[in-house]
Amino acid sequence: MTDGGSAPAAGAGFAAAKINLALHVTGRRADGYHELDSLVVFAEIGDSLALVDEAPAALAIDGPFGSGLDDGPDNLVLRARDAVAAFAGPLPPLGFRLTKRLPVASGIGGGSADAAAALRLLAGRLAIPLDDPRLTAAAQRLGADVPMCLLSRSLHASGIGERIVPWPEAPRLAMVLANPGVGVATPAVFRRLARRDGTPLPTLPPRPNADRLAAFLRAETRNDLEAPAIEEAPVIAEALERVGAAEGCRLARMSGSGATVFGIFADSDAADRAAQRIATERPDWWVVATQAGGG
Known part of the structure; x- marks a missing residue:
């Protein structure tokens, strides 16, 4: 790791x-x-x-x-x-x-x-x-x-x-970040984007805890660049699968235009265990457990 x-x-x-x-x-x-x-x-x-x-x-x-x-x-x-x-x-x-x-x-x-x-x-x-x-x-x-x-x-x-x-109501989030060792050029991802007229973000839930925020993100939001980035670098799909399958993961998604994937976890211990396991399975990847968010 x-x-x-x-x-x-x-x-x-x-x-x-x-x-x-x-x-x-x-x-x-x-x-x-x-x-x-x-x-x-x-x-x-x-x-x-x-x-x-x-x-x-x-x-x-x-x-x-x-x-x-x-x-x-x-x-x-x-x-x-x-x-x-x-x-x-x-x-x-x-x-x-x-x-x-x-x-x-x-x-x-x-x-x-x-x-x-x-x-x-x-x-x-x-x-x-x-x-x-x-x-x-x-x-x-x-x-x-x-x-x-x-x-x-x-x-x-x-x-x-x-x-x-x-966003002062943002909760603290226990997270894992995993990058599968590929750089993805943002212009190349946008060239693969099928639609450029998506809906905006819905109203955010008031004062969400980490679990409620993860559920909201999973049900109501997306990363529109995730699919075209996977077309550009298919290994991103493996990173999403490995992070998402880890015990305690509430949401796995790509950040920005890729190729880094994040996971929101139940707590810091679960994030640490997941990061250690993924890093052991894929020692060529960049994998860290961290915290993010808060107001």
Whole structure:
């Protein structure tokens, strides 16, 4: 079972995994962007990002998934730096050190979370409030998931991700995350999407506990990208089956555009046992037990 990199989700340099509990595709705009309706929670695992004064390199990357990233100017961390400099003026000489613990192109917002962590770190260094509209605009320009990751709290997002409503009633969830070792490109998944006019999310149940939320998600919601992602990477179906068959699993579903699958479990002990068993059966997969959600 791979180390997920636990850290306090509120830490400026912690890039928490983003989990789409539900993701409905409700339309497509004239500019090609898709309209979405999504329920999102953040996990207690993620990447770590640090500012380094007088750094010899703009971005140094390590960690178990560091080799899968380019440290060039297109990296979202450096694009976030440039976005802040564009409105705040020249930055002091500094660099970033990124410890990459989340799989790349895995549907749990790793790159977006890293960019959001960079924005938070720079905002702290430059005494820029996190609700500064210039910072929010910079996050929106970096990508649809970056504003959500900048908040890193349970939320309901719609539009192309720019309309965000905090979800303070979200319960704490014992979860397993399983990635079968494949990266799935989001554009490829959307190209396989059969319908782009799905229904929006129904009204959320008030103050749900974990069991009630799992039952609601299973009966009333979906991830519209799950089927096309399985067409793109059939091994996702195996991950769904293994997580869903584990004792104590209340719901198994893919997050985002894949390929990571999450399971909501009865409690942390059940999640730990399931993660250990799946990791033993599939040692080539990334499998972690964690907690997510809460207001």
